[in-house]
Amino acid sequence: MKEPNLQKQTASNPAEMERTRNRKVYVPRVDIYETKESIVLLADMPGVDEGSVDIMLEKNVLTINGTVEPVGFPEHNLVYAEYDTGDYQRAFTLPEEIDQNKIEATVKNGVLRVVLQKAEKSKARKIAIKAA
Amino acid sequence: MxxxxxxxxxxxxxxxxxxxxxxxxxxxxxxxxQPFSQDFPAINVWSGEKEIIVSAELPGADPDGMDISVVGESMTLSGGRNPEALKEGENYHRQERSSGRFSRTLQLPFRVDAANIAARYGNGILHITLPRAEADKPRKISIKAE
The missing domain is CATH 1.20.5 (Single alpha-helices involved in coiled-coils or other helix-helix interfaces)
Structure with a gap:
């Protein structure tokens, strides 16, 4: 059985764009599930709060950005480290038409939850083919 | 030669x-x-004169279900998180987040004052401050000139 990888992964090429700030970028682990009316996305982003996460939907590409300020204790020395802090970035192409006005996002305990309501199904159209 | x-x-x-x-x-x-050890959760440790601070990234954990216990010079941190409960007709597109119980024991560099351990959980990050026991603090020994 494959050992589950429990640590966060560094982004190999975050959104194919260079960033102005020289900071590590991580790919948040996500769960995405579909209900009848919506698509729900859950992302593990420890260190972000509601003010430091940005969600963008352009056409059908959903981009999540989270900024994390490094924590430090000025009177203490970091003597042992297993994880590093950095920003989060990940983008998804959404499968169905999403109602852009009905996107709800919440952050609780470092987990981002985005609920994307599906748009009313556009009516099926029959396309008449004309003889040339 | x-x-x-x-x-x-x-x-x-x-x-x-x-x-x-x-x-x-x-x-x-x-x-x-593996770039890091596979012990979960990953921890960082800061050391100061009077205390050490242990931090761990535990997104989505229930702070009430977390347990920190200190025995001698070792500290055990345990807790967990439940998977999202899906209703009938809902299905996963992808499931990358892990869920379940975890437990990790750390060896501390000194005896700690168990009564004054403070733990704070915010934004998915746990910080535990472990003050050094009074009896274990280093004593300054003055050297007398003869």
């Missing part, structure tokens, strides 16, 4: 480097390397 011995010495000096290279090559091609 001293030439070969001297040269031999150089080869011996090179061995650790050769072994390191070999390890690197093995690591590159085995595909099993």
């Amino acid at each position: 001293f030439g070969p011995v001297w040269r031999f010495g150089r080869i011996v000096d090179l061995m650790p480097e050769v072994q390191r290279l070999q390890r690197e090559m093995n690591r590159l091609f085995s595909g099993v390397s």
Whole structure:
């Protein structure tokens, strides 16, 4: 059985764009599930709060950005480290038409939850083919 | 006559480097390397004069279900999180987040004052402050001039 990888992964090429700030970028682990009316996305982003996460939907590409300020204790020395802090970035192409006005996002305990309501199904159209 | 011995010495000096290279090559091609230990959760430790601070990233954990216990010089941190409960007709597109119980025991560098341990959980990050026990604090020994 494959050992589950429990640590966060560094982004190999975050959104194919260079960033102005020289900071590590991580790919948040996500769960995405579909209900009848919506698509729900859950992302593990420890260190972000509601003010430091940005969600963008352009056409059908959903981009999540989270900024994390490094924590430090000025009177203490970091003597042992297993994880590093950095920003989060990940983008998804959404499968169905999403109602852009009905996107709800919440952050609780470092987990981002985005609920994307599906748009009313556009009516099926029959396309008449004309003889040339 | 001293030439070969001297040269031999150089080869011996090179061995650790050769072994390191070999390890690197093995690591590159085995595909099993892990950048960090697989102990969960990953922790960072800050050390100060009077206390140490242990932090761990635990997104989505229930702070009430977390348990920190100290016995002697070891601290055990345990807790968990539940998977999202899906209703009938809902299905996962992808499921990457892990869920379940975890428990991790750390060896502390000194005895701690168990009564004054403070833990704070915010934004998915747990910080535990462990003050050094009074009896264990270093004492300054003055040197008298004769």
